[in-house]
Amino acid sequence: MNLMTHTDLVIVGGGIFGCAIAYYYSKNNPGKNVMLLERNELNNAATSRAAALMTMVRSKRSYIPLTIETFKVAKEMEKELGESLDFKVVGMMHLAASEGTLKDLEELISIASEYDQEAYYITKEDAQKRVPWLKVDEALKIGFVPNEAYCDPYMLGTFFARCAKLRGAEIRQGVEVIGLIHENGTVKGVKTSHGEIIAETVVDAAGVWAPILAMEMGAGLPMAPVRSQYWITERSDIFPVDSPMVLMPDAQAYARPEGGSLLFGIREKKSLVASPKDVPNDITDFVFSKDEGMNDLLENGEKLARFFPEFYDIGIKYYVAGFSGYTPDSQLVLGAVPGIKGFLVASGCCGAGISVAGGVGLGIAEMASGRSNPFDFSEFGISRFGEINPFEQDWLNRCASARSKKLSG
Structure with missing residues (x-):
């Protein structure tokens, strides 16, 4: 398998977040290259196992615009592919x-x-x-x-990937990212099972494994x-x-x-x-x-x-x-890692990943493009809990407790 050795954007992880980011980046940046890398099959982990309640109206206001975007883009992709996602409204x-x-x-x-x-x-x-x-x-x-609706989460993730490919996104399955290429606090690409790829920006959308990659840069992602x-x-x-x-x-x-x-x-x-x-x-x-x-x-x-x-x-x-990926405050983990250039994170779905995927994809893709984020990600900041060790048992228990106490869907 021959991989491009240079690209504008590398996305690590082919779940619904990764596929959505690839879709929006390829759509809004004609002429630029994006590569999505997935070591297994697209949407085969958390995405395909989700109950997929597409809840727009919820107590966390920060999620609402993201889910509204998901409903909006779903209709656009249905029109583009000439197929139905069969949302059950x-x-x-x-x-x-x-x-x-x-x-x-x-x-x-x-x-x-x-x-x-x-x-x-x-x-x-x-x-x-x-x-x-x-x-x-x-x-x-x-x-x-x-x-409000529910959907087939695997199908929604696949629609994002298919529409991204139609716009030139390179999507590779069976390619494992084994490390980051970085120098002086700047991420410059990834090391994979098939060679190195140099990129302007890398997005860590590796789901519950995201903290492993981020820790290479000394960043403790606040999730478990x-x-x-x-x-x-x-x-x-x-x-x-x-x-x-x-x-x-x-x-x-x-x-x-x-x-x-x-x-x-x-x-x-x-x-x-x-x-x-x-x-x-x-x-x-x-x-x-x-x-x-x-x-x-x-x-x-x-x-x-x-x-x-x-x-x-x-x-x-x-x-x-x-x-x-749960966090103590049941908020997402999105955006730039403070003090690190060329590295973005899209993780910590807190059981709402399917419904917010559209907003997450658009927001992160715009940030990767160097443009302003159309959404307010201030509640999702990576350093909001201070310095944490995402592998420490006390931290893991704290995240688990957030789910145990959850009242909503």
């Missing part, structure tokens, strides 16, 4: 069953209006009709955001690989294919339809976490749960059964788990 139902979550819901409805997104309250009767499996007796208020897991039930008439997604913060759970079944996830009390150095190159080699999460289900079953009474009776058909 079924809406998101927010069920508040305590004073604390009621306050959060009221704030969420207010946030929706700030961004001109439709959101309103619905009655218990309406909610029950839309979602037959949901028990709404304890609800104080139920909010509904009709334009934390397990995300969900289950898919047997098919049943109580799970209409077009029913809304549901967030149940009082149960720390979410659910969405999955072809006549129900896909749902919960927050376990102690999330599994690993050092980036201990995550195998091929994620399929990692055992996320020997019992396919059954112990975690039993631990949280009582909370979930409050809103999903058939929980104890319905059969579980599939278990899906993967690593997401």
Whole structure:
């Protein structure tokens, strides 16, 4: 395999972030070259294992413009390729069953209006009709955001890659980046399993492995690989294919339809976490749960059964788990590494990587082009926690705790 030895931009990692950056850079910089390197297959790790809730209206305002961009670019890519991404625009139902979550819901409805997104309250009767499996007796208020969707995450990542290739991006699979080429605080390229590549800019979009590459420059990325897991039930008439997604913060759970079944996830009390150095190159080699999460289900079953009474009776058909890059504040890790030239980072998805991919891709691509970022990445700064060791157990536990305490989807 012959690789270019010089390019304008090298992207390390072929997940949805890397593919989105390649798309926007190739689109907005005609005449410049971009190379994306992936040691396995595109979108085969966290991307393909995501539940892919495309949530625009959320408590973290910083994520909203990024997700709006994802919806926008999805339509543009569908038109360009003449194919459908088949986004399932079924809406998101927010069920508040305590004073604390009621306050959060009221704030969420207010946030929706700030961004001109439709959101309103619905009655218990309406909610029950839309979602037959949901028990709404304890609800104080139920909010509904009709334009929320879910998607096939692998397909969305692949669309980014295909459209990037149409614009001349060079995408290489089976090429491992084994180090950085750098001098006097400036990154000048990458060392790969197929030789060296000199570049004006390198983007570290290596997912949960991103801290390993960044540490070569003495930069501790503030994130850790934390397990995300969900289950898919047997098919049943109580799970209409077009029913809304549901967030149940009082149960720390979410659910969405999955072809006549129900896909749902919960927050376990102690999330599994690993050092980036201990995550195998091929994620399929990692055992996320020997019992396919059954112990975690039993631990949280009582909370979930409050809103999903058939929980104890319905059969579980599939278990899906993967690593997401979590941070203590559940914010992304994006932008330039302070004091280092020619090096950008796009990581720390915190379980929202699919929905924010469009905004992340555009923002990082513009930064790599030397232009101003159209989005505010100030909350995602790499040095916001000060100097940290991303491989230290105390730090790993701190990141895992952020997921365990998470209420939203």
